[in-house]
Amino acid sequence: MKLLWLQAAGCGGCTQSLLGAESRAGVLAQFADSGLELVFHPGLSEASGDESLAVLRGAADGTVPFDVLCVEGALLRGPGGSGRFQLLSGSGRPMIAWVRDLAARARHVIAIGSCSAYGGIISSGENLTDACGLQFDGDQEGGLLGGDFRAAAGLPVINVAGCPAHPGWIVDTLLSLSLGALGESDLDAWQRPRFYSEQLVHHGCPRNEFYEFKASAQKLSDLGCLMENMGCKGTQANADCNLRPWNGVGSCVRGGFACISCTEPGFEEPGHPFMETPKVAGIPTGLPIDMPKAWFVALAALSKSATPRRVRENSRADHAVIRPSIRKRGPK
Amino acid sequence: MSRRLTIGPFNRVEGDLEVTLEIAGGRVDSARVCSSLYRGFEQILIGKHPLDALVIVPRICGICSVSQSAAAAAALADATGLPMPANGRLASQLILACENLADHLTHFYLFFMPDFARAAYRGRAWHAQAERRFKADVGEALREMLPARADWLRLMGHLAGKWPHSLALQPGGTTRAVTATEKVRLLSVLREFRAFLSHTVFGDSLENVTAIADAGQLAAWAQGRPADFPRFLEIAADLGLDSIGRASDSFLSYGAYRQPDHRGRKGQHLFARGVWQGARQLFSESSISEDVAHAWLVGDRPLHPRHGETRPSPGEFAEQPDAYTWCKAPRYDGGVFETGALARQMVAGQPLLRALVEARGGSVLARVVARLFEIALVVPAMEAWVRALTPDEAFCSPWQLPDQADAVGLVEAARGALGHWLRIESGRIARYQIIAPTTWNFSPRDSAGVPGALEQALVGLPVGEGESVPLAVQHVVRSFDPCMVCTVH
Numbered sequence: 001m002k003l004l005w006l007q008a009a010g011c012g013g014c015t016q017s018l019l020g021a022e023s024r025a026g027v028l029a030q031f032a033d034s035g036l037e038l039v040f041h042p043g044l045s046e047a048s049g050d051e052s053l054a055v056l057r058g059a060a061d062g063t064v065p066f067d068v069l070c071v072e073g074a075l076l077r078g079p080g081g082s083g084r085f086q087l088l089s090g091s092g093r094p095m096i097a098w099v100r101d102l103a104a105r106a107r108h109v110i111a112i113g114s115c116s117a118y119g120g121i122i123s124s125g126e127n128l129t130d131a132c133g134l135q136f137d138g139d140q141e142g143g144l145l146g147g148d149f150r151a152a153a154g155l156p157v158i159n160v161a162g163c164p165a166h167p168g169w170i171v172d173t174l175l176s177l178s179l180g181a182l183g184e185s186d187l188d189a190w191q192r193p194r195f196y197s198e199q200l201v202h203h204g205c206p207r208n209e210f211y212e213f214k215a216s217a218q219k220l221s222d223l224g225c226l227m228e229n230m231g232c233k234g235t236q237a238n239a240d241c242n243l244r245p246w247n248g249v250g251s252c253v254r255g256g257f258a259c260i261s262c263t264e265p266g267f268e269e270p271g272h273p274f275m276e277t278p279k280v281a282g283i284p285t286g287l288p289i290d291m292p293k294a295w296f297v298a299l300a301a302l303s304k305s306a307t308p309r310r311v312r313e314n315s316r317a318d319h320a321v322i323r324p325s326i327r328k329r330g331p332k
Numbered sequence: 333m334s335r336r337l338t339i340g341p342f343n344r345v346e347g348d349l350e351v352t353l354e355i356a357g358g359r360v361d362s363a364r365v366c367s368s369l370y371r372g373f374e375q376i377l378i379g380k381h382p383l384d385a386l387v388i389v390p391r392i393c394g395i396c397s398v399s400q401s402a403a404a405a406a407a408l409a410d411a412t413g414l415p416m417p418a419n420g421r422l423a424s425q426l427i428l429a430c431e432n433l434a435d436h437l438t439h440f441y442l443f444f445m446p447d448f449a450r451a452a453y454r455g456r457a458w459h460a461q462a463e464r465r466f467k468a469d470v471g472e473a474l475r476e477m478l479p480a481r482a483d484w485l486r487l488m489g490h491l492a493g494k495w496p497h498s499l500a501l502q503p504g505g506t507t508r509a510v511t512a513t514e515k516v517r518l519l520s521v522l523r524e525f526r527a528f529l530s531h532t533v534f535g536d537s538l539e540n541v542t543a544i545a546d547a548g549q550l551a552a553w554a555q556g557r558p559a560d561f562p563r564f565l566e567i568a569a570d571l572g573l574d575s576i577g578r579a580s581d582s583f584l585s586y587g588a589y590r591q592p593d594h595r596g597r598k599g600q601h602l603f604a605r606g607v608w609q610g611a612r613q614l615f616s617e618s619s620i621s622e623d624v625a626h627a628w629l630v631g632d633r634p635l636h637p638r639h640g641e642t643r644p645s646p647g648e649f650a651e652q653p654d655a656y657t658w659c660k661a662p663r664y665d666g667g668v669f670e671t672g673a674l675a676r677q678m679v680a681g682q683p684l685l686r687a688l689v690e691a692r693g694g695s696v697l698a699r700v701v702a703r704l705f706e707i708a709l710v711v712p713a714m715e716a717w718v719r720a721l722t723p724d725e726a727f728c729s730p731w732q733l734p735d736q737a738d739a740v741g742l743v744e745a746a747r748g749a750l751g752h753w754l755r756i757e758s759g760r761i762a763r764y765q766i767i768a769p770t771t772w773n774f775s776p777r778d779s780a781g782v783p784g785a786l787e788q789a790l791v792g793l794p795v796g797e798g799e800s801v802p803l804a805v806q807h808v809v810r811s812f813d814p815c816m817v818c819t820v821h
Contacts, residue, residue, distance in 0.1 A: 007348075009369055009371050010394070010817075011391050011392060011393050011394040011397070011496075011817050012346050012347060012393065012394040012395055013391070013393070013394020013395070013397060013496040013497060013816055014393065014394065016394040016395050016397075016438075016495075016496055017394070017495075019438070019442075019478060019481070019482075019498060020481065020485050020495070021481075022482050023478075023479070023482075024479065025475040025478075025479060026474055026475055026477070026478025026479050026481075027478060028469055028470070028474050028475075028478060029474070029475045030476070032469070032470060038469055041638070042341055042343050042344075043342070043343070043344060043345075043346065043441060043442070043443075043468075044468060044469055045343055045344070045468055045469065046340070046344075046446050046447075046449070046450065046467070046468035046469075047342060047343060048342055048343040048801055048806060049339035049341070049342060049343075049800060049801045050800040050801060051800075051801055052338075052341050052343055053340075053341070060597070062794075072575075076371075078712050079644070085369070085370045085371070085644075086368065086369045086370070087339075087368050088337060088341060088348075088368075089340030089341040089342060089348050089349055089350035089366070089368045090338055090340025090341050090342075090350055091340070091341075121376075121391040122371045122372070122373075122376070122389060124376050124388075125372075125375060125376040125377075125378070125379070125380075126375070128372045128375055128376075128644075129371060129372055131371075148692065163391065163497060164394060164496055164497055196345070219728075219730050220502055220504075220505075220507045220728060221502075221505065221507045221509060221726075221727055222505070222730035231592060243452070245489065246489060246493065246494035246495075247482075247485045247486055247488045247489030247494055247495055248483075248485075248486040248489045249486060249489035249490055250488065250489030250490065250492070250493045250494045251493055251494060252493050252494065252498075252499065254495060254508075255491075255492050255493015255498060255499070255500045255507060255508050256491075256492055256493065256500060256507030256508040256509075257493065257498075257499035257500060257507045258499070258731065260387060262497075268728070272381060273380075273384055274381075274383070274384050274385075274386075274387045275383050275384075275387075275499070276381075279664065285634035318509035318727055318728065319509045319511065319723065319724060320425065322623075
């Protein structure tokens with residue numbers, strides 16, 4: 001399976017994330033050994049200048065074969081629909097024109113990261129550059145290619161959303177496609193592969209005991225649950241970040257800071273400071289997904305009153321100040 | 333015969349780059365460097381809560397993500413006037429150093445060395461080996477370097493949650509306290525990385541490498557040594573990489589890695605702050621200005637970034653015939669300065685780099701040697717920082733952001749001097765200006781017509797008749813390790 005990778009208006013962070021994939025001989029060897037060939041990648045290929053343009057022109061006119069178009073970064077339609085905020089260097093043509101041409105030739109089109117999926121961080125504020133995703137503009141269908149777009153093999157754009165995308169999400173998506181094991185029914189409503197999006201960041205959260213008792217962090221670096229005060233959206237965010245570690249051992253909440261739900265369209269404009277939880281009458285407005293509000297309020301009040309001293313004290317410190325007791329005869 | 337050659341997309345750099353050369357008599361007569369992507373981060377930040385900068389600025393760049401965080405955290409700390417606990421400072425520096433060293437390694441193996449595996453070099457004594465080790469995507473060295481890099485980034489997993497795009501760096505310190513056992517695990521990560529460096533990159537201990545003090549010793553040391561840095565030195569000697577790529581030979585460093593003093597307060601930099609123009613001079617932040625005469629931006633005079641603005645020019649681009657890039661032209665005391673590992677080591681007084689530059693000026697060789705020497709110099713410092721972490725003490729101080737502030741955060745990213753200038757009004761960001769390392773290095777001409785550092789470094793390079801990807805140009809451009817997504821944000 002031949003990959004053609006473009007970097008539109010992003011930060012290159014999804015490529016950097018991918019290069020950190022944990023694999024015995026590194027991700028490039030894993031690709032090669034799995035029959036994935038990089039026909040072009042702006043950060044990795046030997047080709048430069050005219051050599052690169054020759055590959056891209058050939059891919060666009062059908063003379064250089066490729067199967068999968070991966071796009072990293074938002075698509076800039078501005079100013080005034082011209083795409084002039086990003087010309088593909090050396091070509092004098094807007095990146096959005098190249099993406100349209102190449103998407104029309106690809107068997108599959110993959111948005112790598114939330115920018116190319118939905119617009120992402122660059123579309124926040126006034127969206128001066130008129131940034132959008134390949135098939136979404138924020139949470140609205142459309143984007144650069146339009147809601148009806150289907151790549152040659154029949155699938156819509158596959159959105160490996162995340163800021164950045166986890167290397168495992170990218171690798172699993174590509175290997176599944178190469179094995180013919182990813183169909184339309186494997187994508188969720190935001191066109192994300194369900195294998196990672198049908199989990200919650202809350203699943204496997206190491207702060208689980210603090211969550212159970214609503215023993216909340218009062219400030220950053222506290223060990224307590226980050227949901228009540230620190231803006232954490234882990235109970236609502238669709239991703240497997242705490243089941244599939246980042247950089248071997250980490251995740252956002254493991255690192256001591258809030259999940260900002262970066263796999264979700266519109267995460268870049270939460271309507272509140274990222275590191276503060278919006279509340280009405282002291283109750284967070286964003287409740288755990290699938291949880292009725294009345295039950296949440298009732299359970300929160302009950303669990304707060306039942307919080308063990310150990311959990312309460314530790315939640316307000318950056319290292320455990322009270323250790324769990326040890327049962328003399330072992331747990332039953 | 334004269335001709336114009338435009339090279340783009342200039343690959344194996346981070347982000348979008350186009351270089352246009354005027355060629356006369358088989359040599360580059362003049363060069364123009366174009367940053368061809370504009371995203372508008374400085375405008376996005378206006379009106380936001382000041383702490384939201386910590387979410388937004390890392391996403392300027394996926395390879396300098398932590399450096400952008402560190403500069404924002406430093407600016408916010410400057411706004412609060414907050415002292416940082418020693419643990420927080422050490423952990424912040426470990427996170428920044430982890431990124432900087434990973435970037436140096438990425439540059440060497442993924443961006444820079446693959447050019448020597450090109451078919452155009454077939455016939456050189458070293459080509460077969462360069463092709464086997466360094467060929468883009470498939471070189472055998474990548475099978476060793478990428479796993480070593482992934483293991484190295486476990487430091488990020490422990491200290492910063494993830495990389496890129498962490499929120500662990502805060503104005504008061506870091507969000508993730510380290511336990512005594514995690515200290516042991518961090519030391520293990522460092523030990524494994526040291527072993528990879530000694531075995532694969534240098535073929536010698538880090539301490540033996542950094543003891544090399546002049547070009548003669550370096551050549552003797554590299555002779556026949558079976559490791560990747562000495563392999564590069566052999567290629568560099570054959571191709572004369574010590575005599576191409578000279579820019580202004582004026583160097584700028586904001587100073588890297590403050591060592592906490594014995595009371596845990598911030599002490600001296602590991603690599604000093606200053607400027608170098610034949611001799612070291614003190615750095616003055618007020619001497620910085622940015623000029624937009626050749627950028628597709630509005631402005632009529634150079635401004636200090638405290639007063640700077642970033643506004644794309646309205647209407648037709650044809651209205652600005654002199655403009656050719658989105659990049660501003662930063663100047664220090666009106667002059668063109670180079671920044672990066674070489675600049676850091678020149679200002680810090682590293683003997684080998686001083687000797688190389690005093691002999692032949694800034695060059696492709698000197699820039700690459702500086703990066704690899706920095707890896708060898710910083711790993712031992714990181715080992716000491718991990719040992720100095722005190723698990724039962726605080727990693728982060730609470731802080732109160734003021735409603736009004738003018739603040740600045742100056743850090744050293746892998747690629748050099750990175751500054752954030754922040755104004756807070758009524759509790760919101762009122763102005764945010766960023767000057768990134770490659771903004772300095774890949775600056776366009778200023779209003780006096782003086783070309784930027786790379787534009788100067790390209791003049792005089794040979795370009796063969798009909799050659800569309802001149803190799804010397806490839807080497808010189810990549811020797812700066814440009815990060816174009818930082819350059820124009």
